[in-house]
Amino acid sequence: MAAVEKELIKNVKPLVKIDGIKKYFTKKRSFLEKKLVRTDDIIVKAVDDVSLEVYPGETLGLVGESGCGKSTLGRVVLRLHEPTMGKVTFGGDDITRYSKQQMKQFRSNAQIIFQNPYASLNPRKTVRNILSVPLKSQGGDFIKREQEILHLLDRVGLNKRHIDSYPHQFSGGQRQRIGIARALAMQPKFIVADEPVSALDVSVQAQIINLMQELQEEYQLTYLFIAHDLSVINYVSDRVAVMYLGKIVELATTEELFMHPLHPYTKALLSAIPYVDKSKRRERILLEGSVPSPINPPSGCRFHTRCYQKKGKICSEEIPQLKEAAPGHMVSCHLLD
């Protein structure tokens, strides 16, 4: 893993800076619904005021339960979604103001790897076609491209003879390797990996994780690694951000977060992990109910409806701010005021 020294972080400028990002989706109601129910359009607050920094060479893990807004945030960072509010800077430039030409350059610097290797590859294209597209945009003649494709295949652990195969002829793990090769072809600096191993069996998942780590070292890649599996997040990340219902509730180095979780939600999340190793099992904190909807998120602290340590009225009335509870350890919870 690319070693990002803690002291270094203070001096190094972030590669990506997410600043007060909000992403609201509007679901329009039909005319009739509006007449009958007398309500406005439904607003889904998928990401609600998130600020994060990603440093060069590091892996920032983003973890949280289904629907909390992880993928939406990842897409806003790459400007695959336009943010409702806030800005994203890449190497100091505000990407939300990029021109078409600048966007093109940015697209090669920042890539995404998707969860579902089945859906993200065009079934009618061979591996050669899939990989030539990004390579063509970088110029170079046919022979050079061909060499580059062979090099990429080799690098992600696929055989040369696979070059004319179609995606359906590959297993899930092999398809994810193609997805990684496609992202690498652009020679990016920054990769958003959105649940890249969630659909894979454990033995294959381990192959892909190791591959991504080797590539990170070799090409000094920076990852925003999205996952809901905490053991994967623990393994790959230098720092971890925990998300709940559109907000970051805790952010710390991986070791700190897993050893000394401070937010009640993080504690519950960590306690829920089933372990093979008995010595690692903690007393389980069972949360009541399920995650509320981002359409009408709870007032105040969004976790207050399920919180087992609720402090009082303040929790349902005031939104807790993300504050530094220990050096480099950010938490948003009124218990720490």
Next chain:
Amino acid sequence: MLEIKNLAMAFETERGLVRAVNKVDLSVAEGEVMGIVGESGCGKSVTLLNILGLVPHPGKVLSGEIMFQGEDLLKKSKKEMRDIRGKDIAMIFQDPMTTLNPVFRIGEQIRESMRIHGLFKDVKGGFFKSARKHAEKDRAVELMEEVGIPSPETRYHNFPHEFSGGMQQRALIAIGLSCKPKLLLADEPTTALDVTIQAQILALMQKINQEHGAGIILVTHDLGVAAEFCHKIAVMYAGRIVEQGRTEQVMDNPHHPYTQGLLRSIPKMSSKKDRIEPIPGGVPDLAELKEECAFYPRCAKAHDKCLSQEVPMFDAGEGHTVRCYLYG
């Protein structure tokens, strides 16, 4: 209570015979939780479907017997199996919506399951059998309460889509429990759920196991879930059980190279970051299986003998069995 002996079944496809279940032996005692773990496509779900007599087309049972309370389920007629399903043996599927009917209210679906099995058929009286309907409804509400669905009286009238994934899974468990089954088959009941919700559902299933004494077979690919929840574990690879024993035996002292490999593939959650070691290669095509050890191409400890013939189950002591020549 349940004993599967030498069960083999295959799908006849254009690609040839897909041997999805290959000479499987498995037993579950009363009140016991048996876990089946293994990677995708190894035959876990199909094994459960065999127990219920629900082998999908074009599957065929080739050999074996499935003894349940002293009788061979494979010899039962379709009608007899229908009576057993849901009443003595219930199944919970990974995706709740494959069982829940989207157009009926949750409560009615629980009631329906009791009606089919005539749970309250002795309750007589009233216009349009209203006494029986009431008895069934009361029991349904009680069950919903028991599986932790809040305000069951109101929730009784909800449709499945008005429930979250975790709540749908609870409703399924309520249906599964409605006839007090002796054996509960759970196929990845928490795979689609978040960890905090998974913890709730597993706690619920544990309670059911302890309070009703129901035997449970839990199919999962999550070794952590199996280790925490099951008394015994069977590890499946390419249609065969390759290792079986008490949970401590299999998890703390894995014998089969495949089990060892699986355990080394999961990230350890230690601050030292012990490297994970993947198993090289991928799972074999079940249509091309031969008699030899199916793990041979991926095994670091393989030798010629492994290729020569079918590997039998060896006894590693105290009921811990392993299908590998290293222990022969």
